[in-house]
């Protein structure tokens with residue numbers, strides 16, 4: 001039958017009478033440790049395996065397994081999936097937008113070759129696989145306010161190009177091989193764990209630097225509006241999305257967001273807690289990246305199809321960040 005390749009069958013190998021076994025790659029980045037905490041609370045400590053190629057802190061070792069995993073080593077990944085009987089793979093390893101521009105060949109290896117490895121692995125072992133995408137998957141030709149789920153995507157960073165590639169390859173593997181691929185496009189994520197090498201990092205750095213030195217030099221112009229969300233919302237979107245039955249998903253890739261703000265708006269909210277905070281502006285190459293990204297993200301499809309709802313707005317996000325960063329400082 002010529003058309004048999006078009007058939008979609010969703011893999012159900014993990015139809016579980018037990019908790020899924022989950023592997024998180026790039027687990028020591030901005031989202032990994034907190035994501036592991038949330039999943040361990042729901043599925044048990046031993047069922048969530050955090051992995052990375054960098055040395056773990058005491059905290060990352062504290063409540064469950066941590067192992068070395070290099071996403072460029074396919075055989076090594078196979079071993080892990082077999083030995084730990086992995087069902088779900090959460091693939092966080094990636095070079096972010098700003099740092100990717102500083103080392104394009106490395107970004108190609110990590111973001112594209114690494115993703116080829118994990119997607120092939122997921123196909124071979126019938127894993128559910130989650131790969132985050134980003135507002136960075138859009139570019140100057142995309143509508144910026146609002147940016148819908150399906151529109152022109154012509155990003156101008158290697159990070160964005162690699163994420164569009166991941167979205168398309170994931171969708172293709174889903175339709176062609178029945179791979180249970182899931183992808184959320186996240187906005188800038190604000191967390192007390194620092195990110196590294198992103199364009200939206202200012203919105204995290206200002207809390208850490210601002211609360212300690214009462215000064216912050218911002219590398220974006222004061223009027224640069226970008227979509228954002230608090231880490232708690234980001235992880236609850238991820239958790240909810242991972243658990244949606246396949247029948248409810250109208251697509252494999254969804255925009256999610258909570259709010260949009262400019263540096264000026266964030267700083268004036270933060271000044272309510274730190275009145276003597278001094279801000280200066282010195283835009284650099286990251287301004288160009290931000291100017292080509294969405295300003296307002298349309299996530300109405302996620303809200304409609306699987307009930308996505310955010311909890312934190314600008315005011316409650318700032319309140320919670322100030323509290324957490326102060327707690328970590330003392």
Ligand code: AKB
Pocket residue numbers: 096097098133134135136159186187188189195197198199200201
């Ligand atoms: C970045 O700034 O590169 C990331 C992102 C929005 O994907 N935080």
